[in-house]
Amino acid sequence: MNIRPFLRENRGFILFLLSFALFRTAVADWNPIPSGSMRPTLLEGDVVLVNRLAYDLKLPLTNVVLLPLAEPRRGDVVTLSSPADGTRLIKRIVGLPGDRIGMRDGVLVLNDRPLSYSSSHTLGEIVKPGWVVDAMRATEDLAGRSHAVQFMPALPARRDFPETTVPPGRFFVLGDNRDNSEDSRFIGTVPRELLIGRAHHVLVSVDWLGEDGWRLAPRFGRWAMAIR
Template sequence: MLTLKKVLARNKVFLILVVSMAFARSAIADWYEVPSGSMYPTLMIGDRIFSNRVAYDVKLPFTDIILKHIADPQRGDVVTFSSPKDGVRLVKRLIAVPGDVVEMRGERLFINNVAADYVLATGDVASQLVPDTAGRQLVLNENLLGQKHPIIVLPEYPAARSFGPIKVPAGEYMMLGDNRDNSEDSRYIGFVRRELLTGQVERVLFSLDSAKYYLPRLSRFGAAIL
């Protein structure tokens, strides 16, 4: 009869590997599948993304306790974090840092009284539309305070297109989805405390298109995040 000690001895290498992987995902780097369209056109459903967990802070593994600051999150970063509403892991665009005054007027974003500029996007990103979404989709490049990235707006979709002005509190950040009219972000879940940030998304590892029998989107393999 096998004892627990014998089982552990026979599977020592496997158990060490499992523990090491869990530790690495908790403390160093993690990877996720993008399950929703809230970050189109930047991230697509089926993307597998890499999140650098030590981009901003070193944390005690398996906790939100910060041991050491590495760098401050910046406007325009794409980040993963635990929702302050229910703890669910989310990925969004970091729009505003502590002390910023943020406002949105009919879809136009303002930070510290500076208005964003918008132009129609061109190239491949302009064709990365949200699947199974009725009505018009406009892919725009949003340019604000030196940060430029693509967003999608859905003119016929009910959304929170105006708010503020509101000041971001110390130690907290404001998040918005790049799919600006269909994203559960800081407009609904509030600001995100620094300790809830779990990493910066730096690139897409690989991508599978579920609408096409999970065929790989080869052009997205290793793609950097804008």
């Protein structure tokens, strides 16, 4: 097969595909949420928009930083490559370089000050089809940036860890679903170059997990929702 005529006849479409791939790997991306580690902020079935230029301009398809653009902020929801195994994760930055981070009985301690929690209430939370546990939701004041968190006392979880200082160039991340998240308590702090981008809006959302099994229903109320 002579590939040259094919390339010549389809060069416009091929250039479009290449440009689209470059856009997704260097400028903006979208990520489906496959797990409940960021509940209640993000739900399984959400698709989030990610700004890959929020912090750094990188060489496409690599973690090589070409130009720093802005500093990550405490409270940002970010996608990242796990320093443990490279898995793509989505978490919230709770510790910046130089911060002292600890946890006591589920309460986050930042620079020697326990964070405050308000508006707490309890509800039933679906862990998987057919398994519902009690969950407590509250608003956490993360040094002036408030956001929702969730605790599930019935699940085994790491609710205590000694104070640690975040090293230079690294960030401490946690899931908002504190008792059901693989985050810096397990994978360690995250180097800046492994931050992929900042998640800023839910693009679309579909409810695919029900108490009695699988289902598929659009969550129109979450479409185009800003992520706090």
